[in-house]
Amino acid sequence: MDNPILTRAELEARRGAKWAYFGPDHLPSWVADMDFRAPEAVTEALARLVAESDFGYAIRGGTLLGPALGRAFAARMRDRFGWEVDPARVLACTDLVQGVFDTVQAFSAPGDEVVVQGPTYDPFREGIEDSGRVMVVDHMRYADRGWSVDLDGLRAALRDSPLLLFCHPHNPTGRAFTRDELLAIGEIAIEQDAVIASDEIWADFMLDSAQHIPFASVSPEIAERTVTMYSAGKSFGLAGLRCAVLHFGSAALQERFHATFPPRMLGGANIMGVEATTVAWESGHAWFEQVLDIIRTNRSRMEAFLEQYGDRLDAAYPTSTYLYWVDCGRLGLEEPPAEFFKREGGVVFTPGAEFGAAYAPFVRVNLATSPEIFDQILAQAAKALDNLSAAGPHG
Numbered sequence: 001m002d003n004p005i006l007t008r009a010e011l012e013a014r015r016g017a018k019w020a021y022f023g024p025d026h027l028p029s030w031v032a033d034m035d036f037r038a039p040e041a042v043t044e045a046l047a048r049l050v051a052e053s054d055f056g057y058a059i060r061g062g063t064l065l066g067p068a069l070g071r072a073f074a075a076r077m078r079d080r081f082g083w084e085v086d087p088a089r090v091l092a093c094t095d096l097v098q099g100v101f102d103t104v105q106a107f108s109a110p111g112d113e114v115v116v117q118g119p120t121y122d123p124f125r126e127g128i129e130d131s132g133r134v135m136v137v138d139h140m141r142y143a144d145r146g147w148s149v150d151l152d153g154l155r156a157a158l159r160d161s162p163l164l165l166f167c168h169p170h171n172p173t174g175r176a177f178t179r180d181e182l183l184a185i186g187e188i189a190i191e192q193d194a195v196i197a198s199d200e201i202w203a204d205f206m207l208d209s210a211q212h213i214p215f216a217s218v219s220p221e222i223a224e225r226t227v228t229m230y231s232a233g234k235s236f237g238l239a240g241l242r243c244a245v246l247h248f249g250s251a252a253l254q255e256r257f258h259a260t261f262p263p264r265m266l267g268g269a270n271i272m273g274v275e276a277t278t279v280a281w282e283s284g285h286a287w288f289e290q291v292l293d294i295i296r297t298n299r300s301r302m303e304a305f306l307e308q309y310g311d312r313l314d315a316a317y318p319t320s321t322y323l324y325w326v327d328c329g330r331l332g333l334e335e336p337p338a339e340f341f342k343r344e345g346g347v348v349f350t351p352g353a354e355f356g357a358a359y360a361p362f363v364r365v366n367l368a369t370s371p372e373i374f375d376q377i378l379a380q381a382a383k384a385l386d387n388l389s390a391a392g393p394h395g
């Protein structure tokens with residue numbers, strides 16, 4: 001049986017940015033990486049490639065790696081989400097941020113507006129602005145401890161834009177959108193003739209009974225204009241292996257994409273990434289269920305913590321992802337709350353401002369670690385908050 005838990009000593013010895021960047025004096029709860037050992041089936045498959053020095057041009061199941069990954073993706077979508085996909089509509093790429101840049105450049109022109117939801121995963125902004133496009137933010141609404149899409153705002157924003165860059169489930173709020181919401185958003189995109197680029201890297205992390213619904217699976221009309229982005233990087237802790245897929249919901253969309261990026265221009269798939277991804281998708285189910293249980297445990301602990309500090313902290317209950325998006329505005333701090341928690345508690349959360357200036361009072365907390373380490377993170381955050389109370393309301 002796999003044991004995904006890594007101890008603090010093991011984590012501190014790793015080279016990954018999450019633990020190495022701020023050093024041993026800080027507990028990291030920032031970048032969206034997990035603190036878990038990958039499934040044994042994956043590490044064994046990679047070890048076999050290394051032991052056999054099997055690094056040449058490769059085939060899997062009788063085809064080159066790109067088509068093999070397309071087939072593995074189609075099987076994954078069918079088995080996990082009940083969505084039938086044509087493997088020929090899949091393109092292997094290195095990572096989802098590359099997918100974001102590519103779709104922005106293929107489906108909009110320099111100077112065009114591209115619409116995102118706020119709060120916004122920062123590489124969406126980079127993909128838009130570094131490509132010479134203009135980012136237009138449709139801010140999500142917050143009420144009764146829940147985030148939802150502002151559909152009127154979306155309609156207005158898409159009036160002058162050819163592309164909606166959508167994050168589903170949503171980083172950082174942890175919202176997984178319902179079929180009705182996706183249908184309403186999709187209808188607006190159809191009405192305004194916009195392409196939908198749906199980043200579904202978080203799709204596997206459904207924490208309660210609801211199922212993830214691939215945006216392109218909602219209706220054939222929506223599929224026709226939807227590019228889906230997905231990988232095993234987030235779910236199986238394989239981000240460093242750089243392997244992802246883009247799926248085009250129609251041949252016309254795929255042709256438009258290839259008019260900007262001919263099929264081979266983005267490079268081929270990497271043997272280690274394809275091996276790890278396909279093995280994880282085929283054999284990682286039990287491992288992933290263990291990981292989801294750990295995330296649920298930490299989510300409960302975070303809920304208890306928020307209850308304790310409910311007069312000063314506010315957050316929606318995430319039903320997806322391993323992220324908790326916490327409004328610290330009522331602390332009355334004169335500095336970004338992530339700075340305060342880092343200095344006073346020795347814990348590193350992601351600053352809200354990374355998701356847009358309007359979100360400066362927030363922090364994003366990462367639940368994907370052992371319950372033992374997560375308890376320590378909360379204890380240190382609590383100490384910082386208790387010291388603040390002792391120093392007065394605006395200490």
Ligand SMILES: Cc1ncc(COP(=O)(O)O)c(C=O)c1O
Nearest residue numbers: 032095096097121171201233239
């Ligand atoms: C919504 C979203 N898309 C993409 C990524 C990064 O994907 P990749 O490492 O494949 O570029 C992340 C990582 O946190 C993410 O949250």
